[in-house]
Amino acid sequence: MQLSPEPMPQSFAPRSETFAVASKPPAKPQLQARTGGGQHHIAGLVEMREIKPGLVLQRMRVQDLADKETQGTVLPGVKIGLVVGGRSDFWLGPHSFRLGPQAGAQAGAMLVAVAEPDAYRRQAHRGQAEHKLVLTLLPDWLEQLGGEDARARARIQAFGARHLARLDWRPSARAIALAHQIVHGPERPGLIEQLYQEARVMEIVAEGLAVVAGEAPPQAALSLREHRRLRELQGRLDAGEFEQGGLAEIANSVGMSVSSLQRSFKAFAGEGLFEYLRGRKLDAAREALAREGLSVGQAAALAGYGNAANFATAFKRRFGCSPSALRARG
Structure with a gap:
């Protein structure tokens, strides 16, 4: 494993490290980069965009160009992640994750609460693809959850306050299809496509938070x-x-x-x-x-x-x- 002590280029760092999300999104909500093979260790599309205040979408559609480990800091928020192509190897604090079809699952998914800043590492593997969607619900967004269901709201906020709490989530076929559509959508979506994208995001968020609130229907267990x-x-x-x-x-x-x-x-x-x-x-x-x-x-x-x-x-x-x-x- 090659360790990279130097920081990534400023134009690329926050976007290639999918879980390293700032507590306040950048001034420009649309951040996008297509990398080449010359100076970076991954090539492809990496995008970060604030869908709504406190709700950040990040998508990766990349291929690793070298075996390399990169590091960053992950800041507070609830992370809803789906890996719909290739494989994603990373660590949040002491916890390791290996998600994606090439990691032994049709689509790897995660629900993780980050209550305080912690270390983040990503391992790149030369030739490996990674198609990933991560939705970050920042603390301010969670605090503004409305509705009359106080019990569900309390469960969601309590989950967000437990540092590195994880929930087992098997996304529905619908959520997987929506994640595919987002990850493989146009690089520069027009107005109507952005509206469709936002609707897909909110549907995935609803399913993920239903699991947190204990309202998702149980799925059949396999031996x-x-x-x-x-x-x-x-x-x-x-x-x-x-x-x-x-x-x-x-x-x-x-x-x-x-x-x-x-x-x-x-x-x-x-x-x-x-x-x-x-x-x-x-x-x-x-x-x-x-x-x-x-x-x-x-x-x-x-x-x-x-x-x-x-x-x-x-x-x-x-x-x-x-x-x-x-x-x-x-």
């Missing part, structure tokens, strides 16, 4: 054996082993009925098996549009759609922009 079996299946799915197979063939390969597999896989991944497979194909189509210059029709075929219009609708629902707009950004 260690079931979790291991489904994680192995996920690896086979991601490797394309069942490209031509149906649900019955997949279920038979793991010794489960179709209904049991659907139920267990949703508890494991936050979405049904069919939705997961469709999402992976859309992810592959997005990469092909962005990196290989495929036409929209070719990308639709790659994702298994015979109709380009249906593909465009599903694509925009998942990523927040049309395939033609992504291809034009190229």
Whole structure:
């Protein structure tokens, strides 16, 4: 592990360290950088934006260029984080986190309260991708929570006051899809897209705070054996082993009925098996549009759609922009 004693460049430091959020957001609410391979250890899009006073959105869509550890300070606030692509390795104080599909989960999520300043470290791995959304609810924002549900408000504020308190959160398929749309949305969203983005953020915040308030519906628990079996299946799915197979063939390969597999896989991944497979194909189509210059029709075929219009609708629902707009950004 390479330790970097020097601070990151001023233009980049607060944005690459996703959890290192100042208690008062910058004077300019829109902070964005696209880094190159010359002087930084990550390349891609990193953005921080104040959605509302005290509510800060940060998103990363980057690739590590070197094995390197960077350090910072995380300041008070409740952190709601989802890693929807690649892997994220970091530490908050003494606690380590490894989140993301390449860390063994379809989408890694965290709910953490930071009540006082503490150390933050991020470990970069050469060639590793990291697609991450972090929403920071600053203390002032939490104090202004309204409504008549005093019990829920008290639970949320009590959680925010417990330094490095963590809650186990399995985000819903809806929350995962919303996070995908935010992370993979346009780099410079227009007015209407910003409004959609803010609506997605508030829906994720509502789900996260429902967990804190104890109001989220319980999700089916999996045994260690079931979790291991489904994680192995996920690896086979991601490797394309069942490209031509149906649900019955997949279920038979793991010794489960179709209904049991659907139920267990949703508890494991936050979405049904069919939705997961469709999402992976859309992810592959997005990469092909962005990196290989495929036409929209070719990308639709790659994702298994015979109709380009249906593909465009599903694509925009998942990523927040049309395939033609992504291809034009190229």
